Amino acid sequence: MDDGMRGGFFAVNVKPEHRQSFLNASIFQAQSVVSEEAEVxxxxxxxDMANPNRFYFYEVFRDEAAVQGHWDSQAFKNWLSTVQTMLDGEIEIIARMRSLFPTTKGFEAQKPGLLQW
Structure with missing residues (x-):
């Protein structure tokens, strides 16, 4: 039986004067994570459509070890260090999840498409 991937849904509020710098750092981080972390x-x-300074992150990892590996990675630590002063409050953990669909094979098949930004 497929135990599913592990997902996370997070939100952050960013100080308006740091919006573009936050986006630049976060998009760079996302591209690095997708291309360098095999288990993402x-x-x-x-x-957010109602609040342009509120952002949501949706992430899917193979398993809990991959989640922990991401949080422990130098790339994540560098991103957090870069954006920490840009945030207006704490990172909000909305949900930790287990995937039901697509299956693990489905996520694996989609991965190459993530590298086409």
């Missing part, structure tokens, strides 16, 4: 299968950044 989704990494999406979305802006």
């Amino acid at each position: 299968f989704q990494f999406q950044i979305m802006a």
